[in-house]
Amino acid sequence: xxxxxxxxxxxxxxxxxxxxxxxxxxxxxxxxxxxxxxxxxxxxxxxxxxxxxxxxxxxxxxxxxxxxxxxxxxxxxxxxxxxxxxxxxxxxxxxxxxxxxxxxxxxxxxxxxxxxxxxxxxxxxxxxxxxxxxxxxxxxxxxxxxxxxxxxxxxxxxxxxxxxx
Numbered sequence: 001x002x003x004x005x006x007x008x009x010x011x012x013x014x015x016x017x018x019x020x021x022x023x024x025x026x027x028x029x030x031x032x033x034x035x036x037x038x039x040x041x042x043x044x045x046x047x048x049x050x051x052x053x054x055x056x057x058x059x060x061x062x063x064x065x066x067x068x069x070x071x072x073x074x075x076x077x078x079x080x081x082x083x084x085x086x087x088x089x090x091x092x093x094x095x096x097x098x099x100x101x102x103x104x105x106x107x108x109x110x111x112x113x114x115x116x117x118x119x120x121x122x123x124x125x126x127x128x129x130x131x132x133x134x135x136x137x138x139x140x141x142x143x144x145x146x147x148x149x150x151x152x153x154x155x156x157x158x159x160x161x162x163x164x165x
Contacts, residue, residue, distance in 0.1 A: 036060055036143040038141075039060050041055065044059065046126075054072055054119065054122035057069075057122065066113065069115075073113050074143060075136075078147040080149040086132055088126045089124050108154040
């Protein structure tokens with residue numbers, strides 16, 4: 001079974017930047033998210049086909065921490081904006097995240113690529129891998145876009161749409 005899975009319809013693009021007085025010297029600047037193919041590794045799946053959002057981001061971005069965190073941030077924002085109900089977390093993880101939120105609400109408010117809170121949330125958000133990639137394709141997730149849901153929507157998504165199991 002091929003696990004590279006769903007290909008998002010994005011076309012790679014390269015921007016050229018001219019340097020110096022010569023028009024011949026150019027440098028290609030490539031956005032690593034353009035043309036990204038979301039994927040997951042078979043060894044990240046549990047027996048029910050679930051993996052973490054973090055694992056999807058890491059497999060897609062080749063385990064580069066900053067790129068993984070950036071993609072995880074975008075995935076969280078997109079899934080939240082769509083109030084996706086595919087996310088599952090264990091009761092212990094839900095309690096851990098609830099306690100964190102009670103101490104520091106930024107766990108649900110700071111999903112910027114610079115924030116390690118993205119790591120925590122994405123590592124505790126488990127999704128059915130194949131169904132999630134299908135959902136992202138169907139809803140037209142764009143890995144180059146930044147999704148920034150409202151704070152109230154973030155809390156609603158976490159409290160009402162994440163399953164505990």
